[in-house]
Amino acid sequence: MSAAQELPESPSTESPATPADIRRWRQYLADERAEAAVYRDLASRRVGEEREILLALAEAEARHEAHWRDLLGDQAGPPKRGAVRTRFLGFLARRFGSVFVLALAQRAEARSPYDSDVDATKTMAADERIHEEVVRGLAARGRQRLAGSFRAAVFGINDGLVSNLALVLGIGATGVPAATILFTGIAGLLAGALSMGAGEYVSVRSQRELLEASTPQATARTVLSHLDLAANELTLVYRAQGMAAEEAEAHAHEVLRTLTMATGPVSVAAPVPGSDSPHGALDPATDEHEAIGTGWGAATSSFCFFASGAILPVLPYLFGLEGLTAIVVASVLVGLALLATGAIVGLLSGGPPLRRALRQLLIGFAAAGVTYVLGLLFGTSLG
Known part of the structure; x- marks a missing residue:
């Protein structure tokens, strides 16, 4: 206004x-x-x-x-x-x-x-x-601006929280010693974090390789001045990139006309006239590669996000707690973390943070509760 x-x-x-x-x-x-x-x-x-x-x-x-x-x-x-x-x-x-x-x-x-x-x-x-x-x-x-990284952070932390709490509660419910639960939780942390990191690395590398396969070769620019103006094979390039036939032909003629007016040969480093077109660029594009990041960067961040969530259910056992006390403390720590991440998601989405926080808590505890009940049943059958 x-x-x-x-x-x-x-x-x-x-x-x-x-x-x-x-x-x-x-x-x-x-x-x-x-x-x-x-x-x-x-x-x-x-x-x-x-x-x-x-x-x-x-x-x-x-x-x-x-x-x-x-x-x-x-x-x-x-x-x-x-x-x-x-x-x-x-x-x-x-x-x-x-x-x-x-x-x-x-x-x-x-x-x-x-x-x-x-x-x-x-x-x-x-x-x-x-x-x-x-x-x-x-x-x-x-x-x-932060959608991709924020999604990865929330997904990684919550995956670590829920999966390792479920693992710790499920094993703890069987009645095994606290040391066994501790080492199981640490193993779950490392296994999950390494799996997340490896998955992100493969995902990002595969995406970059797909982009590289779709990126025009820089050497193709050096032959443009030798193309037959009548046949104009460049039209096929632009049609393959999504232009309509008439638009592709007009754009290709313009590129070649500009080239014939140039005083010198087209160098590999020089931009091709008309390459600023969203369809007609023959220059290798780097923005998409930068947007998805590097494989190692994605792997490292995913490893850290998962580990930061997965460490919380293990903390009570690291400090010597055991039995029901350790289970309650682990559940409280994870519950607070789930409430916090849910509230942050709510704030960023413009929705009610309390409702998002409770939803996150309910989903996480429901998953962990299933493994805890299975652990109790399994422990009873062994006893």
């Missing part, structure tokens, strides 16, 4: 403001000030278009602030502190300014009370709805 847009006049009140009204308006005023400060703090950590958008949001919050100040008049009093969640958001914005803060700001905009408050204008209520969508768009940019 444009910063120059004016708010409609505030609704008139037939009766004088009550003390409850004054308190509510003063809280709204404080919250608007705090929210504007959050957007300014976020803007200070960004450049370009994102900075301009965040500053425009801060200006909109300032217009809302002016509405409540006008209603309060000389009863505005000294500045109040904003709501705790808004001040906490400001603390995070000043120190981090990450996609997590934008996700929290998105949820804050969704909780606006202006829809049901008769003292707020319809424009203000509409503003808050639009602000939510603006912040959602900004947060989406950050989500796209």
